[in-house]
Structures are given as structure tokens and as C-alpha cells.
Amino acid sequence: MQVFVRDNNVDQALRILKKKMQREGVFREMKRRKAYEKPSERKTREKAEAIRRARKAARKQAQRDGLIPAPKPRELTRGGVGRGRVGGMQGQGRA
Secondary structure, three states, X not given: OOOOOOOOOHHHHHHHHHHHHHHHOHXXXXXXXXXOOOHHHHHHHHHHXXXXXXXXXXXXXXXXXXXXXXXXXXXXXXXXXXXXXXOOOOOOOOO
16 A cells, blocks of 8 residues: 655645555454454354345445435535534533
């Protein structure tokens, strides 16, 4: 995996690297390998993942066929628009 740093902007390059790693599933893989996974647990997880993929594919196909409506497009979350917290420390128990 390769990320170029442009104009000495390391922060932007780091963001791009994290996004690429997220897309590739590197973080998920690291979390999975943190502890030993028994073969029976592995089979259960892989079966659940296969079911999830099949359901997603069936849902997409049904949307393409017009059987179910397509999801509404989400609003942009940048600039405080869309979902997210209004205050900074909500739910932290601080006054």
C-alpha cells in the first residue's frame, strides 16, 4: 500500500492511508488476529459473514429490480450538517 505526501502535508497523507486500510479490511483483520480464534468460532464467523454478504446481494438485486425502494441518500456530515452530536461532551457525565 502506498500513499504519497504532497506539499509536506503528512496529516492528509495519514488520513488517506487510514481510509485505504479501512477499505482493505486491515483494521478488521488486526482486531481478529489480536487473540486466538478457535476453529469452531472461525467457522461460525465465516458462515455469518457469508449470510450477511448473501443478504446484502439479495437486497441490492431487489432494489435494482424495483421490488423495494432504494435507500434515501445520506446528507453530508461535514460542517456540522447531518448526524452527530451537537455538544462536544454529551453523555460524558460532565457539567
